[in-house]
Amino acid sequence: QKEVEQNSGPLSVPEGAIASLNCTYSDRGSQSFFWYRQYSGKSPELIMSIYSNGDKEDGRFTAQLNKASQYVSLLIRDSQPSDSATYLCAVKNNNAGNMLTFGGGTRLMVKP
Amino acid sequence: KAGVTQTPRYLIKTRGQQVTLSCSPISGHRSVSWYQQTPGQGLQFLFEYFSETQRNKGNFPGRFSGRQFSNSRSEMNVSTLELGDSALYLCASSLAPGPNTEAFFGQGTRLTVV
Numbered sequence: 001q002k003e004v005e006q007n008s009g010p011l012s013v014p015e016g017a018i019a020s021l022n023c024t025y026s027d028r029g030s031q032s033f034f035w036y037r038q039y040s041g042k043s044p045e046l047i048m049s050i051y052s053n054g055d056k057e058d059g060r061f062t063a064q065l066n067k068a069s070q071y072v073s074l075l076i077r078d079s080q081p082s083d084s085a086t087y088l089c090a091v092k093n094n095n096a097g098n099m100l101t102f103g104g105g106t107r108l109m110v111k112p
Numbered sequence: 113k114a115g116v117t118q119t120p121r122y123l124i125k126t127r128g129q130q131v132t133l134s135c136s137p138i139s140g141h142r143s144v145s146w147y148q149q150t151p152g153q154g155l156q157f158l159f160e161y162f163s164e165t166q167r168n169k170g171n172f173p174g175r176f177s178g179r180q181f182s183n184s185r186s187e188m189n190v191s192t193l194e195l196g197d198s199a200l201y202l203c204a205s206s207l208a209p210g211p212n213t214e215a216f217f218g219q220g221t222r223l224t225v226v
Contacts (some may be wrong), residue, residue, distance in 0.1 A: 031211060032212055032213070033212060034214070034215075036217075041201055042119040043113070043218060043219050043220045044155070044202070044215045045217070045218050046210050046214055046215070046216060046217075049212070049214055051211070051212050062129050062159065069121075090155075094210065094211040094212075096168055097143075097147050097160050097167045097168045098143050098160050098162075098167075098168075098204070098206045098210075098213060098215060099145065099160060099168045099170070100145070100155075100157065100204070100215060101149075101157070102147075102154055102156075103154075104154045104156040105154065105219075
């Protein structure tokens with residue numbers, strides 16, 4: 001059973017729309033949560049981290065965390081074609097050093 | 113400020129050979145983690161090093177090993193290569209193990225085993 005679940009997509013949204021990416025996790029001891037963006041053929045790039053329940057905003061990106069529901073999401077406002085990539089959700093149990101457990105990723109396509 | 117540097121970027125090896133990959137973390141970062149990424153299994157944790165000590169190890173066979181040097185640079189080694197070892201190997205750099213610590217990835221080494 002995969003510990004971090006994401007819809008593989010593709011999630012297709014028109015340019016300018018809000019893209020909503022979701023992630024659920026099974027380890028209740030998870031305490032740190034991250035979103036990475038990975039373009040095809042490139043390495044993952046950290047775009048957001050969130051550690052406490054609620055929302056965290058950074059530019060066009062908003063991460064949302066609900067530990068009770070074991071759910072974390074990423075909203076991308078005013079989506080651009082350059083946002084087209086695979087978005088990886090990663091969780092960390094702080095008792096396991098820096099080990100990250102990744103979901104399979106959601107492929108986002110933003111259509112002009 | 114330089115990012116995470118992995119060498120080489122690409123490698124082609126034959127089954128049964130061994131390979132060594134290198135990672136230089138961000139200056140000042142002392143924790144290095146290694147991951148394997150394949151289309152079928154996604155990103156999987158291999159191991160983490162801090163202060164030249166392995167702190168965590170993922171569910172990989174003993175053919176996969178690593179080490180860290182006093183300058184925080186790390187190497188990973190895969191012996192007796194198998195076709196299934198073909199993957200993108202990624203190194204992640206962090207300040208140190210601990211809560212709320214972010215990890216930054218290098219460009220990766222793409223290994224092809226033929």
